[in-house]
Amino acid sequence: MADKVIRLMKHTISQTDIVRLCVITSLAICCTLITALSFSLSIDFISYQLFFIPIIYAAYFYPKRGLLVALMCGVAYQAVGYYYRYPDYGALIEVTSEAILFIIIACLIAYFIEKIRFGETRYRSVFVHSQLGIALFNCRDFTIWQTNEVFPAMLNYPTEEINGMTFSSLCLTTADKEKFLERISKTKTTDNFEIQLATKSGNGFWVNLSWNPIDESTISCTAVNINDRKIAEKLNNENMMRYLQLTENSPTGILIIQGGIIQFTNPSFLIFSGYSKDELRGKILDEFVDSRDRAEYHEYAKHWSKNKYLHEDLEIRFVTKSGGMRFGALTATSIVHLEKPATLINIIDISEKQRLSDKIREDNERRRGVIITVAHELRTPLQPILGYLNLLISDPQGFGIVDETKKILERCLVSVERERQIINQMLELSVLESGKLQLSYSTFSLEPVVKSIVDTGGYHSKAEVTIDIPESVQITADKDRIYSVIDSLLSNAVNYSKPPRIIKIFYRSETNDPQHHISMQDNGIGIEKSVFLSIFEPFQLADAAKLSRRYDRIGLSLSIAKKVVQMHSGDISVESTVNTGSTFTIHIPKEIKNAS
């Protein structure tokens, strides 16, 4: 029960203090009276030691004021002694020294009491004011008998409620409890024991416990709040798990490289390379790059070491464990791995894509080879036919040939010529499609070239040709090839119309138009809209036979023309109305942009 406190002037005095003061005062007065009585009656066995009772009592409870009590007792004893023993000087000296002894004793007691009190205060201060939770519990049944305020506050318990509970019952789960019991049964002194305790509402609360015995039956346990850290760690782990799941399940090969050395690989890369995780860790990626691509890889690696993000990927060959080859498209990103700069490399397996594109290239090569052989085989038998026809026609009289037969032979000759042309076009198209052809660009005036085509081809005699091209128009292109394109379009215009043929050649382009537009308009049979695109396709028409019959268009000249213009980054378009005529337009860019 707490003392009632009384305020007296500047001091605060409790009731206990008043009682003690009364006791000390009464004792001091009694001692003085008894001493006076023994002096007056000369009773030797009652001596000054009586005064030690109030002095020790006072000094114990009030060390500083105890000195005052000792002083007052000393004065009182001396006064009584002087009164009865004067003038016995020996006795006076004895009394004085005994009085001094009172003060010395009081001083000694005050000193030790103060010292003890100071230590106790310090201990209490640590106990009460500590930021750590402190609990004292019994080392046998773990009953908590005292805690500071922090410990129950951590777990949301009122202080009175937690006293009397067992420490082990505070563990969150049975597993935690077993862990705690196992640990404490093994060692009475423990540091940094991480465990989850239960709050009053039953939630988990992470603490770091340290305990040690302070006497035979008591263990002092401090609990550090590590709940926030643990929650952060858990979140971090969850993030890490999410990140791991991403990399583990990614179809892209993922590597982390630090200072050129492989630190991390995901399963996709293991499948890609055929190596195991351990075989790759600590190795240099260079070792797995095919020697033919190593220089290129080093050049690429230089950039990522400069901490740049590389937008472009690098396609290189990797040597797998089995000695096979796989193609990978590699991208690199600078990251921080284990607090140090590193490079994150993604590798997409493009082996299949590469295999297909290689196959397409091979197929094209093979097809070209077939076309070349076929061309040779088709041309060879034409030679005797052409030769004999030439021979017969060159000397009809010598061979006894009449005019009518000669005409028939001449028609044969035209067919041979057509076949020869088709074979040549087939070859030309295969060269164009192989992409091996280089255009030789020059800048030239369009109008004189068109005039020359019309004159050389004798188109004036076959049709009424009008040319509407400004003299100033200059185009940059492969002159010979554009010449052939215009020639074959004009040839078509003549072939697919009946007299009176009218062919208009005209040029259109605005100043800010990036393209030249050269059109050839005829008044021929026209083309159905549904086959606009097919007429440019070589051999691949589902209705080739139908088309060729209707338009007599088995020749490959349109396919070749379109391909040539496309190589100039241009195009050919067609507009047509059946039985009215067609207009073919060549579109060629005014500026060359790395056209091949």
Add this chain to the structure above:
Amino acid sequence: MPHKIMLIEDDLPILDMMEILLRRIGYEPILVPDVSDAFNRLKAEQPSLILLDIMMTPMNGWEFLEKLRGEFGMQDIPVILFTASPSVEEKVAELNDKKLGLLQKPVSINELKDGIEKFLGK
């Protein structure tokens, strides 16, 4: 005396036709259906010009030409490659041989005549 023209060609129908054609345009044809005989016949006949097929066995036209210009040291004799093989223009241009011509089969009588006259004159 008409110029002798040696035709090295393994296709017999062409050989037969060319014999008549060459005679018709005023030359004396020497027909060599087997390229292995060609060098012996060359020595014996001393032709003014060779018409040379390319796709032949056991030696193709290119190999024959190389041997002719190299081993046999006959740099001056005009040779016209007479072939149905496409894309030989580039290779001809690469060789930079002034005495080398090209006629793509099938050739007309006029093309043949012009081709030969380019080397032998009219």
